[in-house]
Amino acid sequence: MVEQASYKQILDSLTTAVIVLDYQLKVSYLNASAESLMGISSEHLVGKSIEVCFGVKDGTPKSLQEALEENRHFTRRQVCWKLHNQQEVTLDYTVTPTPEIGYITVEIQPLDRLLRISREEAWISSQETSRNLVRSMAHEIKNPLGGIRGAAQLLSRELGDSQLEEYTRIIIDETDRLRNLVDRMLGPRTPPDMESLNIHEVLEHVVSVVRMEVQGNVEIKRDYDPSIPNIEGDKTQLVQAFLNIVRNAIQALTENQEQQDPNVIITTRIKLRYTIGRINYPLVVKVSITDNGPGISKDIVGDIFFPMITGRAEGSGLGLSIAQNLIGRHYGLIECNSETGHTEFAVYIPLGKRHA
Template sequence: MSSPERFAASSPYVAFDHLATMVALVHADGTCLFVNSAFENVLGLSRRSMLRGSLFDWMVEPATLRDVVGAVLRNEFSISRFEAQLRRPPGSSGDPLPVHVIVTQTDEPDLALVELVEIEQQTRQDREERALDQAQATKELIRNLAHEIKNPLGGIRGAAQLLQMEVESRGLSEYAQVIINEADRLQALVDRLLAPHRKPHVVGDVNIHEVCERVRALILAEFPKGLAVVRDYDTSIPEFRGDREQLIQAVLNIAHNAAQALHERIQAGDACIRLKTRIARQVTVGKQRYRLALELHILDNGPGIPESIRDRIFYPLVSGREGGSGLGLTLAQTFVQQHHGTIECESVPGNTDFKILIPLP
């Protein structure tokens, strides 16, 4: 084993293997003293083969990185950032990968630290952070608003009941009953808004495929004709600790929305929902990195989510369906976040994909 490889295997730099971003320690000529496992995973190459070459060779335009590394090592500045493109390995069909490059000084004068952040990864992390902040703000808003509604609502209903007992006119009694019925409807809505915050988190061993099978049975029971619910499972996924009923409800809410959006294809007999499970490796959720995560996709071949609400589908009371409550996806997001996970959605006509990501032990 060469001295750089021995150094890479035994040095404290292996701590960089715990990062989700690509990291390399680089000499002025581009040769690497160390590359982390994220770099290996992205390029699909072994660390040993990467240490034999120059980091500059992996850039579409190597001159920029070469100049910046040289300037940092000459102490012209301590850190520099720029956008670049990382080449894929020879024989790969993938396009160059857009990256944000950060070059930093180290304590060793002949080494620069080069960090490459996938632009798509950074965008996803920013989106996840916004979603978490929005979900927390929504939770507080819902809780406060619901309590403010409940108190006068009880008074309105009680007054309507008293009025109904006092009036002799049948017409006025019917009006009073309308008030009572609407108050009950609003009370039910408030209870649904508060439900996920009231219900205790019951933790146990969860098999995600038992969750999917339960959802599949419920959907097919409601839509027995014209709809196929296809299984696409990775059966090697291990059990994990979680709230089984919450996860069933989260997946069911998404799948049920999909089935309702498929009504035209159900009539045509070619509607399809696919439940797909996979293992994701080295993922970052909520600024924390996990070695493994469950990736559950709920896909459908429906018309897609209207573009006008696509960025707001997880907000409460936002619905793309007439008569919808707009709470199903909000509750699904809440339940998944209680498992330290996230939900993302990509939708175009003919293909809508809800991806649930939950860290595994």
Template sequence: MPGFHQQLLENLSTAIVVLDDHLCISFMNPAAEAMMEASDNRLHGQPLSDLFVENPSATDALLQATRDANPYTKWEATLYLHTGAQLEVDYVVTPVQAPPSSLIVEFQPRDRLKRISREEEMLSKQETTRTLVRGLAHEIKNPLGGIRGAAQLLSRELPSPDQKDFTNIIIEEADRLSNLVDKMLGPVRPPDIQDLNIHEVLERVCQLLDAETQGSVTIERDYDPSIPDIGADREQLMQVLLNIARNAMQAMLAADNNGETTNRLVLRTRTQRQVTIGSQRHRLVARLDLIDNGPGVPEQIKDQIFYPMISGRADGTGLGLSIAHSIITRHHGLLECQSEPGNTSFTIYLPISC
């Protein structure tokens, strides 16, 4: 492929795969490599079936397009990738007759549009929730301050130490409620963005988790050492990772599996290209996956776990994931969750400045 035209294809955000007349891979641009989780260097010259499998009729349609030079579009196709993942896409097939004859296949993932729509809806709902919480916090903290002040004044007037115990209870409970309201509001200060190595942060988190679990949970690391430094607030990012990991550990330890399954938490890092977060498309992002083999998120709260006061545990506050989501949003990132029994994955996307 001529250098200039290849450079154009490599800079497209659309996933492009070029096939020869035998349906072998001639070229994949970076967007296609990211979508298919495969490398052009490794698959160059290999049959399309090494990249993904669809169905026999789809292969017949591609061969016919090569023979007849007829372009076509296929909607809602399901591709089974070589990694075992499943991908829903629309794709356009365009024959090119100039020698050597080939097919240009343009892929558009359907899940991207669904995710953007779902993310926009979640952000809108969470902003409404935060506005409500801020108003509620103001209405709660004002009378709490009055109650606490009155209890302090009353304590000074009481002659008996036994009676002062009751005013101390009022003061302590007022402080506890005030702290709870502050936690619902999330971090007050904006992120202190500095360049940092994400793996150094993860290793610190692993040290804390090992100390807390004392070997009852196996922590597996699956790092991509090529990830460059990212801009983030170290303390706030650690808070996010610890909130998610502790939730996972508590869920695994609370589940009664009769010792049949080893509790396992996997920390995985990767880079991912051409990721849309909100309304902005990022050329390169760091992807962090925290995967556990616990019982999973209860079905009835799956769509609400990032809202305040929603928890799957009887003793949970329901604030950890809400705060984590708020912090990642302030970093212009994205936090998602996919869960089923035995496989729960929290995924964090953080932009990388190129």
């Protein structure tokens, strides 16, 4: 016979959010997926009215009470719930009453999550296609560059005119510049040297570097969760990735002459049962880098992680592309949401054992 504790373990393993209510519509139980959806632990909800979980404008609590009284099952599609933290989610939910024991089971399937997963799968695929294209183009470009540079060096040795030698020096310098640009587009050539490290050590190193660069012109705020366990990662590559993102935010702030009280906030949190691509991870660390700058143009916000895409006149369009590549080497992903006065880069890195 399966014990009660085993039932709880089974329910906690589900990707479907499950909430159990008593006949007074008070929360009796919610599984781990429901906690993640609601953004609050079961300890804070058990014994409280379902109305604490979300807004009542869609009539959900009344429908639940009627379902219990009439012993009626029902399903609602594409309902918008406003959660306790004012976040809105679109979801389907199914209600199953058991009036003989006075409980209602609510099974919830967030549509936002499914849409996000589908969008991420397509985006990851297009990123991989882009990287393969860049690699192929880079090799085709570097080969003739090497020949041009070598020919310019040989020509320089044969010339006796200093003015003509100046021309060959320009050729050599420009071919070197193009080769360095191609190397940056390719990103690191060595695989990450994985070790156990504290994500906050990486972030503190980044903060110390950018604080020296901004000289107090931009306020850097931190909101860390100290309970986050160590991750497996390459410290050098992670520092580079986060440095690129934070610098991008700072540049957006400093280039906006009308910016008032410019600041960047770095936040760390744990996400439960989070899907990246097609893989569902029990625990993921989320690092949010948020600035109060002018935002990113809607015309390019969906493409900013591709090489050479930038909204800045002086930008190279490589920093965010390299950051995405480096986080991808850690099985993670970077997302961006931007509007005027609030731009967030959310970095997700899996914790613990990775499995398909």
